[in-house]
Amino acid sequence: MYSGFLIPGKSQHDLVSSLGTCVNDVGPPQQQHLILLNGVWKLISRISLTKDYLSTVNIWLEFTSKHFTATEVNTLLGDVLKRVRSALNQEQVPYPMLLKLISTALINSPDPESLFPLTNFQGILSIFQRDSVGAGDGVTWGVIEALLSNHPGDFTDPTLVQHLLTLCGALHDSINALTTEDERRQLSQLIITFIRQVNFGRDFEQQLDFFVNTRAAFSNLESVLVSLVQ
Structure with missing residues (x-):
């Protein structure tokens, strides 16, 4: 049914993306x-770059998050992880695009709380290091906001806390x-919200230990340091 999904002058990933946009609307x-x-997904898995x-995955992750359970989302993210890990040593991975998957899943899922324990959801987050995450495109900020606003209650998982510390640290390091x-002021408030x-x-x-690490990580933001002793 899908093997002939080609139109002259259009790449397959453009066509699959356009289809995804349509089904996300209707x-x-x-x-x-x-x-x-x-x-x-058979077509998506064949996209070489x-x-x-x-x-393309990001568009279809929106569809999957809206209409399927966390189990299917976890499976999709697992395929992404395999692909990205195999590409890490071969090409430059576009980290902002990878980060955006996190926001897409959280924003579109009817039950975002169910995503946090997923092994592949946390696996995506584990790829990022402080010096690999950019801050100028707004993606990192959006991911942090999505994580903070959709998480049920306090953060008690040390691994997830470390992921957030890495992302917030990237924003802090972008200060010049x-x-x-x-x-x-806005950045300080975002980080203080996370800390609390x-x-x-x-x-x-x-x-x-968390407070000590936080103090060292955000030394350029005085209001964040003040919040740690209040």
């Missing part, structure tokens, strides 16, 4: 969801002489 009948996704692959006071949502309960040593 979804097909529910009984066709799985058939459609399985057929399309990682950049084109991720941009051109950063306005208003931008500093971290709660390791009666594990006082881990909580103290």
